[in-house]
Amino acid sequence: MSGIINVAVDGPAGAGKSTVSRQAAKQLGYIYVDTGALYRTIGVNALRKGVDTKDKAAVAATLSDVSVDLVFENGEQKVLLFGEDVSTEIRTPAASMAASDVSAVPEVRAYLFDLQRDIAARSNCLMDGRDIGTVVLPDAQVKIFLTASPEERANRRCKELLAKGQQVNYEDVLAEINERDYNDSHREIAPLKPAEDSVLLDTTDIPQQEVVERIINIVKEKVQ
């Protein structure tokens, strides 16, 4: 892989992947790629077109003229839909469910596969998602599977949404996490599961900063 270092971080919704991955990537000097943002963008495009996101054929049809790009500004990822920055719009609960639905469509996964591979081939990166270590970057030098109990993940998600000023109900958030876990790990294509050669990290009782340090140490042990 010509000296390029790829770190795959996979795990279920709300395990804190994006926050710790962003910080770890920054400290390692790698770019951080949030692949969930890509699925969310395809989901938002489908919602905007009034497509039922559970209708696989209809979702696949939206790909014929879609334009999705990832750009990096000061190391921060932005996702563009037809050139428009949709980084905020993709974070709504509706976009989360749409993303989970569209991620079960094989054509969507195939469409996003090359985009993810191209970025990883060009730059040292830490890429987070569900199938990075198993499917997208099976040769990544480092693979980490981050998890936490559903209740802890629901707690963290509530805090995050509250901090953004959004109304939250813990039971609804927990139900949504359980539903997404089920969808993500039971779909036929690229289901969420740890790669055989991944390091498992259960973050339920570990403070965020320590998770970041552990990730950095795992990377350093494997590649430096």
Ligand code: DC
């Ligand atoms: O990580 P996230 O919550 O932003 O991801 C949104 C949805 O996209 C999630 O329900 C599963 C899907 N996803 C996926 O199937 N594969 C990835 N590599 C990343 C996300």
